[in-house]
Each structure stands twice: as C-alpha cells, then as structure tokens.
Amino acid sequence: MQLYEFAPTRSIRVRWMLQELGVDFESITVNLGAGEHRRPEFLKINPAGRVPVLVDDDLVLTESVAIVLYLAEKYPHKGLLPSDIKQRSQVYRWLLFTATELEQPLWRITRHTALYPEHLRLTAEVSLSRQDFKDMVAVMEDHMQGCQFTVGDTVTVADFVCAYTLDWANELQLLDGCPQLLQYMERMYARPNAPLRIAAAIASINT
C-alpha cells in the first residue's frame, strides 16, 4: 500500500490507522507548501488535489474517513470496527459527528486565518466557527465523562479520527473548557503506535 501524505494534515488519521494495524506501507510525501498537490501527476490520483490518498493495488481511495473505514474492514481481526451492528452504528455516529460538527468549523477557522489570501479572510467567519465548534464539542465532552474510548470499552477506528481532530482543536486553543477531551486526546497520543502530534509534525517539516 502507498500513502500519499503530508505530515501535519488529515493524513495523520490514516498513518495512525496503518501504524496501529502494523501494516507495511510506502509513504509518498506530497508537499502542500511546495504546491505538489496541484501538479498534474497528483491530480490524476486525486482530482480534488488533497491528501491523504491510499493506493492498495487497483484501489485509489481518497477521504480520510473512508480510508480508515476501508482499512478497519480489510483487517477485521484487529477489531477496530465492532461486529455488533449497534456498536458499529455508534462508531459511524462519532466519525460523522467529528467530520461534520467538529472538523468543519476547524477547517473554516484554518482557512480564514491561514490559508485564504489575506484579503479574502473574514474575521466574523472565525468567531462564528469558534462558537459553532464550542457548542458541538461540549456534546462530546459530556459523552466522554467516565469513558476511555468514544464507543465501548476498546479502541475503535473512531478514536484515531477523533483524537487527531481534537489535537487540531487544541492547536487553535479550543479545548480549554474540555478537560475530559484533553485527557482522552493525550491518552490516545500516548499509545505506542500513535503518530506525531500536529505541532511535532509541523516541526518535522521545518527541520
């Protein structure tokens, strides 16, 4: 398998999954800073010009959440996707909650503070998104009271996606009122096969 990735991005979700599974893979860096995601050869692989992309034989898969679900299903014996349909539905719930309610405000903040050209950035969009995020993350903070993992008593694919997204929020100083989630995220990153946190990944590309 080949993973097209760039260290401090949503690629971390897929790298985390592969490392937890103990699967060998080839890492291909797509340097977003150098605009490599807009090169014709990469656009042939992902016309959206985004990382991560996983290539597994004839399968070319984009979308980090789709990729981690594919990997969980490819290696069912690792137990990262519950076989019980009700437990599995909760995994889907938290994956989707994370990708929509949590990640989208974070993405809007990141775009309006760092990615869009300065003259297109909107201050109001940043404050609205911060509030949207705080409203939704409070739901997850309540959910995690007394829980080690997002679903059930063992780690699932949802945890890698959630923990990465919470680290992103932490980078934007948005986890201050969420002690449960902060502890959960730090616990997840203390796992032996966890990837670099975002700050360390940024440092790794600057050295």
Ligand SMILES: N[C@@H](CCC(=O)N[C@@H](CS)C(=O)NCC(=O)O)C(=O)O
């Ligand atoms: N929904 C996609 C989003 C992928 C995405 O936006 N990746 C960013 C890095 S985190 C990217 O490649 N950005 C390049 C760009 O926006 O031009 C996923 O989860 O895989």
